[in-house]
Amino acid sequence: MVMKAAVLGHPVSQSLSPRIFNEWFDAVGFPGEYEAIDTPPDAFEETVRRLMAEGYAGVNVTLPHKNVAASLADFRNKAVERCGAANLLLFRSGKIIADNTDGAGFARCLVRRDKPGASLPSKAVVLGAGGAASPVINQLTPQRVHIANRTKAKAEALAENFGPSCSAHDWDEIPELLKGADLLVNTTSLGMKGQPTLDIDLAPMSPDALVVDIVYAPLQTELLKQARKLGLGTSNGLTMLVYQAVPSFLAYTGLRAPSPEKTLRALEAEK
Ligand code: ATR
Incomplete structure (x- = not known):
């Protein structure tokens, strides 16, 4: 059968x-x-x-x-x-x-191709508070997670749901949040085909940082291109999809x- x-x-x-x-x-x-x-x-x-x-x-x-x-x-x-x-x-x-199983898919994004065996990040910044953000945050907690969203109230609702290791932030706090951060995850639709690009400066991140973009069309988003230029680790949205x-x-x-x-x-x- x-x-x-x-x-x-x-x-x-x-x-x-x-x-x-x-x-x-x-x-x-x-x-x-x-x-x-x-x-x-x-x-x-x-x-x-x-x-x-x-x-x-x-x-x-x-x-x-x-x-x-x-x-x-x-x-x-x-x-x-x-x-x-x-x-x-x-x-x-x-x-x-x-x-x-989206959390399991995201977990694979944390396995670095450039540095197998690298330790897990300690300061994570998640952009977005829509449907794609929850499994990412669920997978990361109880680790410290900073959630930044255009509509802060949605970030606050998520932070409350996922407990005290999460904090909610305004979109304009991103430059400050990225200082010393070793993980950035884009869960917004910014960077997708037909959407505006995600225009943020990754330079303040830790030199060991990993940047994950769950967008996969296009596969090489401007965010990931910038990360690579800076020598940061990257994981793309296809990884999450396959895994x-x-x-x-x-x-x-x-x-x-x-x-x-x-x-x-x-x-x-x-x-
Ligand atoms: P889904 O549930 O499919 O993830 P969504 O709920 O519409 O879709 O979420 C999309 C995410 O992208 C949200 O975090 C959204 O921010 P808002 O909560 O403020 O709407 C974010 N997003 C979409 N367009 C954006 C833009 N131009 N600038 C910043 N964030 C944006």
Whole structure:
């Protein structure tokens, strides 16, 4: 019997997930089929329940459904509870089990290619307080995290949710926050194709700093270009995308993803 799974989003045609999962199914010889299903918000719940009834193993969930996915589930793990968002719904015995693997994807961004074995950062600055920020902050805490957002109230709500190791800041505090910081994560939409660039000066950061941009279209954002010029470490958004699929693949198949690093390098080479 073929195991079926899908990614639900709106829009979703651009999703790399079918390619990633189907490549991995082929590589390990697992009888799986993975598709992208465009799902407008008003059809989300009905689509989830229909796929469960049709015997799908589960679905991955992307924008704009991650919050609703969390609330729809019968069971939620801690990451889902803390982020209020899920990107994986597993169907088991007629129940929906929610997980959030974005934090695991982000964790891989902290593994430095330029300095394997480098110690984890101690002063982190996260830009943005939208849906992409929560799993990043959840992964970093209880480490010290400074959250800067254009709308400070949203940063404050996140800082309150994630506890005393987080603080909220105005956007214009960024230059001050970056002094001596050894990790910067952009979770805003700035730098994405069609959006303004993220225009900040990275010079005050620690010389050992790592700069993570979760934007992956384009792959080489101005932020990452500047970081490289300064000799800082960088991680791109494709890393998070590929590695958030690893725990999903394990949940669907019981098998380890065969070659995430190879998949990542191949996707990077195409961008
Ligand atoms: P998502 O939930 O998909 O992450 P979002 O909630 O719209 O999307 O969040 C986008 C993030 O990018 C937010 O932190 C947003 O800041 P606001 O909370 O002030 O809206 C940030 N962002 C978008 N455009 C921005 C801009 N021009 N300058 C600074 N931040 C911006």
